[in-house]
Amino acid sequence: MGRNGRAAHPANCQSITVMPEHCPLPAGSTVWAYLRHSPGEDQSIDDQAAAVEEYCRQHGLILVQAFKDEFLSASDVARRSAFQRMLDLAQQDPPPVDGIVFWSWSRFAREETDAHFHKADLRRRGYILISITDEIPAGDFQYVFEALYHWRDAQYLKQISRDARRGQQHLAKQGFVPGGNPPVGYKVIQQKIGTKKNGQPRYGRLWVPDPDLEEAVRLAWEMRAAGHSYQEIHNATQLYKSKSCYKSMFTNSTYKGLVVYGxxxxxxxxxxxxxxxxxxxxxxxxxxxxxxxKGKKWKGEHPRRHNSRFLLSGILFCGRCGSAMVGDQVRRWTHYICGQKKRRWGDCETPRISTRKIEGLIIEKTRAEILQAQNLPALLENINAQLSINQQHAQIELESINRKISELDTLIGRLLDAIEKRGLDDIISERLNEREAEREQLLRERRRLLAQHAGHLPQLTPNALQKILAQFEAALYEAGPADRRRAIQTLIERIDFDGETIKIRYTIPLSSDIADAPKGSPSISLDPILVPMPQST
Known part of the structure; x- marks a missing residue:
């Protein structure tokens, strides 16, 4: 028996004696033939054509045309041009032929959904479909047997996938790297580890230091350990095209002798x-x-900003050159000044501005535009409109990710078909690893997107918004300097000052407790508000 459970057929299909004796079409009926061959299969296009011609001769059928797809997987219907051409011609009314003959159902389609869809469409148009090697009894249970054949073919592909992964893990446990390209400084050497079913040698891939680059790589690591910059390392070693490539190199555990594979x-x-x-x-x-x-570490915001006594430190920027405006003091006058101007890097014309003046304007405008009760309906409408837009964008992004995952599943199915037909070689293994890595990255991105929007209300209620804004008002007018600064920097994303106007970009957090909301928590950005500076400066 063959591996699919069928009787094995000799290479010369003209000598086949296991063709079904029954033919659902009467003698004199016209038929097309569909022939498909994947790499490594025993039944070539010519062998299949000979078998179909013999079947037509035995049953008196008239073979009008043969559609042939060479070296194409059954799992990728879209790329099978002959199959698609046959489907296009089959849409004629009345049907140009009475039936379609093929070697087996696995030649027609191996993926269950494709098989059922195209079968139903062709039969609805009046075509009789004939497999010359799958012995399916006529009668009420014919479609049940066909479904079992399609299920078996799909399960066989899944088994091939599992076997391929087990084979790769087995190679990894023996010290071989099944796929992927080694990092700079390593090369691949092939070591014979056995023989394939077709008699060809099977090789394992070893990663070993490249003698032409090993010393340069070692020098790069020693320089980095000594505190040299990427630019200095790049000038000395020229391992990459630019200095930006070295960051990933210095976190790659391969260089200390450890590769993690699956x-x-x-x-x-x-x-x-x-x-x-x-x-x-x-x-x-x-x-x-x-x-x-001095060796003290910090996470997130720079400690100078975190402990700053200036309310707008970190969110106030120069409206002319884009530099951050920093708090400064001349004698007793505290003010903000363009950072570029302070360091004398340029001739920025944005004037200094008193901390009391601009901080007072920001708090006054925030209370008038955001915190006043009469502004609540318009603010709520604005926030909910933005929430709806965000949900739509998230849905579009999710659909794009799902589409890419589906395309990768098709590509992986093709590679598994190739493994089924000709065994696991280095090229196929590498491509399979690359595609599965891409798929895993998309799955992570999809999980991130779903988690990001999980539990988010599609609309913010008036009570929830009132609670959020009440916390801000309490922080601004009743709390100490640290809480006031935290509230301002949570509620305001950015402020731009050019000497004549102030542009304020508000962001409303969706957390019910602003005190415990971590940095980066979900929020809604509002349209910027322009505030003209008072005439007296």
């Missing part, structure tokens, strides 16, 4: 020792969280 750790020759690796990781962590010259 949860399996693979040991490879290390280029850097453990001590150098740890020094570089400490530097990378300090860059990520922030680190002062």
């Amino acid at each position: 949860g399996t750790e693979i040991q490879v020759p290390a280029i850097v020792d453990e001590e150098t690796w740890e020094k570089v990781q400490e530097i990378m962590r300090s860059r990520k969280t922030g680190k002062s010259q």
